[in-house]
Amino acid sequence: MNDFTPLSSTAGGLLIGVAAVLLMAGLGRVAGIAGIVGSLLPPLPADRGWRVAFLAGMVAAAPLLYLATGRMPEIDVPVSLPLLAVGGLVVGIGVSYGNGCTSGHGVCGMARLSKRSIAATLVFMATTAATVFVLRHVAGG
Template identity: 65%
Template sequence: MTEFTPFMSLAGGALIGLAAVLLMALHGRIAGISGIVGGIVPPLAADWGWRAAFLAGAIAAPALIIALTGHKIAFSSPAATPWLIVGGLIVGVGVTIGAGCTSGHGVCGIARLSVRSLAATLTFMLTTGVTVYVVRHIAGGL
């Protein structure tokens, strides 16, 4: 389990919201990570520059927080690496089928009152809950 940190969580959520609003206001684009990453994987999108800058900021920001505050979040996973890879591939398929990811649909789409994004978000949240229940209580965990 991780320790809940209300201030850091609130600050992180506010920064995510601010980044989403600024990206929409300045570039007219939705801050969906799968779409942003898709534009920097060859063949490069014509607007790959802002995509690369956005991803660089997403990587650099936690490093900056650690450097400024010394606050590190411990992370460990009981799942073996091959299961993590399989899970990542399944998520990639889901992102493709769902035409977007949790950040695109869940953060930006719901904020825009998109019915499609609301349906997508409900679908992946329910699927996550069912998956956790099945893995922990029926399959006996990993």
């Protein structure tokens, strides 16, 4: 399997960037997924329409790719369901303490030169590097 996909990665990055810019320019809102999803929990905000539309667009991407190319994106999750659930819980806790997720801080916050977002993104990246190092070289995974 070849994990090096510069064209599709660039296209995906451009689409994320365009979506973030359009959301900020059109509604003055940050495209932080954790905040968008979290705000759809009760009590529901008055401006929930754009939030639902944004998330629907994310979900619709795979079927649209299938219609355009005749194939679904390959998804490989090489961990068990319980480990995936623990990972989701840890990420959820981190999002709460970090006041946002990687998409909000890394894409939108850094583009606005937010010091808090730059610091958060540096912590995300350092933690990711440390986790990969420990799992691959210490734990032998």
